[in-house]
Amino acid sequence: MNIIKSQQKHTIFGRFAVGPNIIFLPQGPHWKAQRSFTIRYSTQPTNTDPDKVVDSTSIDVHSIMTRWTLDAIGIAGFDKNSEWVTRYHNIMQASSNPVFHIFPFLENPRLRFLFPSRKMVHHELDLFLAKMQEIITHKREILNNNKLATNKRTNEKDLLTLMLESAKEGNDKLTDEELLSNICGFFVAGHDTTANALSYIMYNLATHPKVQEKVREEANQVLGNQPVDVLPTMEQIKEMPYTQMVIKETLRLNVVAETIVPRKVTEDTDLGGVLIKKGAQVQLDIMGTHRNPKIWNNPDSFDPERFAPGGEAEKVAKMGNGWVPFSNGARMCIGLNFSLTEQRVFIPMLLRKYELSLPDNSIHKDKAIFSGIGQFVPVDLQINMKKRY
Numbered sequence: 585m586n587i588i589k590s591q592q593k594h595t596i597f598g599r600f601a602v603g604p605n606i607i608f609l610p611q612g613p614h615w616k617a618q619r620s621f622t623i624r625y626s627t628q629p630t631n632t633d634p635d636k637v638v639d640s641t642s643i644d645v646h647s648i649m650t651r652w653t654l655d656a657i658g659i660a661g662f663d664k665n666s667e668w669v670t671r672y673h674n675i676m677q678a679s680s681n682p683v684f685h686i687f688p689f690l691e692n693p694r695l696r697f698l699f700p701s702r703k704m705v706h707h708e709l710d711l712f713l714a715k716m717q718e719i720i721t722h723k724r725e726i727l728n729n730n731k732l733a734t735n736k737r738t739n740e741k742d743l744l745t746l747m748l749e750s751a752k753e754g755n756d757k758l759t760d761e762e763l764l765s766n767i768c769g770f771f772v773a774g775h776d777t778t779a780n781a782l783s784y785i786m787y788n789l790a791t792h793p794k795v796q797e798k799v800r801e802e803a804n805q806v807l808g809n810q811p812v813d814v815l816p817t818m819e820q821i822k823e824m825p826y827t828q829m830v831i832k833e834t835l836r837l838n839v840v841a842e843t844i845v846p847r848k849v850t851e852d853t854d855l856g857g858v859l860i861k862k863g864a865q866v867q868l869d870i871m872g873t874h875r876n877p878k879i880w881n882n883p884d885s886f887d888p889e890r891f892a893p894g895g896e897a898e899k900v901a902k903m904g905n906g907w908v909p910f911s912n913g914a915r916m917c918i919g920l921n922f923s924l925t926e927q928r929v930f931i932p933m934l935l936r937k938y939e940l941s942l943p944d945n946s947i948h949k950d951k952a953i954f955s956g957i958g959q960f961v962p963v964d965l966q967i968n969m970k971k972r973y
């Protein structure tokens with residue numbers, strides 16, 4: 585995410601998710617300033633109700649999870665049939681077109697006339713960015729005029745509200761352009777990743793009924809087993825360690841975001857007897873690490889017990905960075921706590937209310953099939969949802 589070449593600035597992805605001075609991009613002091621303002625709200629819980637999104641017995645998991653995580657980052661007003669959701673999906677789909685990934689110069693505005701359908705997506709993107717700006721302006725007006733909205737407790741505010749509040753505070757004030765870039769960046773980094781993670785968790789639970797039952801029992805023990813929806817508090821979330829184990833194992837087995845994390849070596853380093861010279865470009869392969877049989881036993885199997893106290897994951901952690909879905913170091917994911925909290929709220933609520941299973945004709949019967957560049961999305965994943973109350 586942090587190496588975006590200048591020729592990519594005209595691409596769909598470059599225009600949407602990078603923009604000027606977005607947090608992913610700058611190095612040095614400017615990045616530090618942006619990161620220090622954003623990190624303050626990355627631990628806020630969401631209060632979105634997962635029940636709102638499930639409206640049939642068999643659901644297209646990824647598209648529904650995407651809508652839910654959009655709500656959670658607060659750039660809502662995007663109801664499920666909204667033209668903006670469709671437009672956003674078209675833009676994201678176009679952004680992962682391999683031809684323009686390999687030859688980004690083809691998207692130079694002077695060459696776009698050669699690709700009318702691509703030109704159309706750029707027009708859709710213009711509309712989308714204008715809409716985002718409108719949402720920002722509208723939210724700002726609400727915050728300026730409505731004392732009730734600003735007086736809410738921090739953990740009741742959505743991410744957009746917190747970003748707007750942070751943007752006008754302190755020495756690191758953001759320009760409108762920077763704010764829009766950051767919001768778009770968070771839009772991409774903040775909801776598709778978690779939507780992918782939730783989709784894979786639902787898949788792993790649907791294909792491992794005993795694990796599913798254990799997560800449900802834990803949820804009922806903590807939240808009660810009456811036939812009513814209960815929104816877990818932060819304290820209750822902490823009382824559900826097995827759910828956390830399932831989330832961690834899913835993030836090990838199913839890499840949902842970047843798998844290749846690039847770094848430049850800042851000093852000569854001895855890595856297990858291999859000298860890596862200062863200035864060298866190196867890459868961490870997250871998926872390769874998570875599926876490495878020298879690090880994990882039977883790495884291709886789904887087994888949440890690895891993350892039990894005293895289990896395999898603790899031994900792996902003593903050896904080094906064997907579990908790194910959010911990367912590590914100064915540039916590791918800023919949304920780690922936000923995403924984990926979303927997942928820890930969603931899963932217990934969902935399982936108290938629904939039993940999950942895979943349709944007999946699922947293409948994912950033997951293993952999860954995914955596609956994507958930069959993000960790994962399960963392909964056409966349908967899950968049966970049987971209501972429990």
Ligand code: HEM
Nearest residue numbers: 608773774777778781841842910911915916917918919923
């Ligand atoms: C399961 C969910 C997620 C996963 C697996 C994930 C993974 C990652 C990874 C691997 C990186 C690259 C870090 C590096 O270069 O070392 C990253 C960066 C980033 N992520 Fe996430 N992410 C997730 C959710 C989120 C959420 C919910 C947000 C925001 C609300 C977010 C915001 C960011 C930002 C802003 C960066 C760039 C940080 C920087 O360069 O300083 N991510 N993420």
